Amino acid sequence: RLLEVDLRRACMREDFHIAYQPVIDSATGAFTGAEALLRWTCPERGNVEPSEFIPIAEELGLISRIGASVLKQACHDAASWPEHLDLAVNISPVQLLDPRLPQTVIQALDDAGFPASRLELEITETALLGNDEIVMRTLTKLREFGIRISLDDFGTGYSSLSYLHRFPINRIKIDKSFVRQLPADAGSASIVRAIAQLGQSLQMKITAEGIETDEQMEFIAEHGCNDIQGFLISRPIDATKIVGLFQREK
Numbered sequence: 001r002l003l004e005v006d007l008r009r010a011c012m013r014e015d016f017h018i019a020y021q022p023v024i025d026s027a028t029g030a031f032t033g034a035e036a037l038l039r040w041t042c043p044e045r046g047n048v049e050p051s052e053f054i055p056i057a058e059e060l061g062l063i064s065r066i067g068a069s070v071l072k073q074a075c076h077d078a079a080s081w082p083e084h085l086d087l088a089v090n091i092s093p094v095q096l097l098d099p100r101l102p103q104t105v106i107q108a109l110d111d112a113g114f115p116a117s118r119l120e121l122e123i124t125e126t127a128l129l130g131n132d133e134i135v136m137r138t139l140t141k142l143r144e145f146g147i148r149i150s151l152d153d154f155g156t157g158y159s160s161l162s163y164l165h166r167f168p169i170n171r172i173k174i175d176k177s178f179v180r181q182l183p184a185d186a187g188s189a190s191i192v193r194a195i196a197q198l199g200q201s202l203q204m205k206i207t208a209e210g211i212e213t214d215e216q217m218e219f220i221a222e223h224g225c226n227d228i229q230g231f232l233i234s235r236p237i238d239a240t241k242i243v244g245l246f247q248r249e250k
């Protein structure tokens with residue numbers, strides 16, 4: 001059977017769920033929010049990775065529908081989190097080019113009663129390449145509503161840095177490939193330091209992803225990254241578990 005067939009069926013039956021990975025403040029260790037990560041459990045295939053099915057969903061024109069349901073569910077789930085915690089949702093490049101995106105986002109926020117100021121949308125460098133006008137219009141509209149924009153997987157794309165000040169970007173998420181060899185690898189250490197400085201000088205917040213060890217966490221905290229995400233803090237967990245995690249902190 002083709003993955004396409006199973007994915008279309010999953011879309012109809014809504015065989016998806018969302019896992020949430022918490023994010024902490026590097027200075028205080030307090031939770032700052034969580035990132036929504038889409039999960040698909042196919043009856044025949046078991047768990048299918050988003051890196052495998054999202055490109056196919058994009059090709060089949062299913063991504064906007066799937067993305068809308070992620071936004072809706074995630075805003076609904078996050079509406080029960082303590083009020084100081086933010087929600088991050090990934091937006092694929094194809095979704096970003098859909099002119100209906102701002103309306104879809106606003107609808108999801110309204111339905112859930114979740115404030116725009118607590119929502120951050122994660123886009124990738126690739127999404128900024130080549131479609132300046134459409135992307136600029138969409139990002140500007142989202143910013144006007146008070147929604148924040150993060151650049152995900154930063155450093156792995158191949159666009160020029162000029163988009164960093166051209167587009168309304170609030171946060172840089174340093175890709176986990178740069179974190180993996182910290183602190184021993186001098187090259188990774190230099191790159192992380194440089195990205196953090198670049199972000200700070202552009203008044204952007206910095207998140208480091210993929211933190212797995214205490215040594216990585218210390219390095220990151222000392223080099224100007226505001227937030228930390230990674231298996232050291234927690235793996236992605238289901239909606240009920242993250243509510244429990246957030247409640248225990250209080």
Ligand code: G
Nearest residue numbers: 036037038049050051054070090091092152
């Ligand atoms: O959670 P995991 O490591 O398997 O995620 C792999 C990739 O899938 C990441 O690049 C992540 O950004 C992407 N991803 C996860 N959830 C979503 C989603 O809801 N929408 C989109 N477009 N991408 C997602």
Ligand code: G
Nearest residue numbers: 037090152153210211212229230231232236
């Ligand atoms: O591209 P994006 O940043 O959205 O991808 C997030 C993905 O990274 C998720 O699939 C999540 O499972 C994975 N991830 C989160 N923390 C860690 C970590 O500490 N180590 C590794 N290897 N992967 C991680």
Ligand code: MN
Nearest residue numbers: 035090122152
């Ligand atoms: Mn992400």
Ligand code: NA
Nearest residue numbers: 152153175209
């Ligand atoms: Na990433």
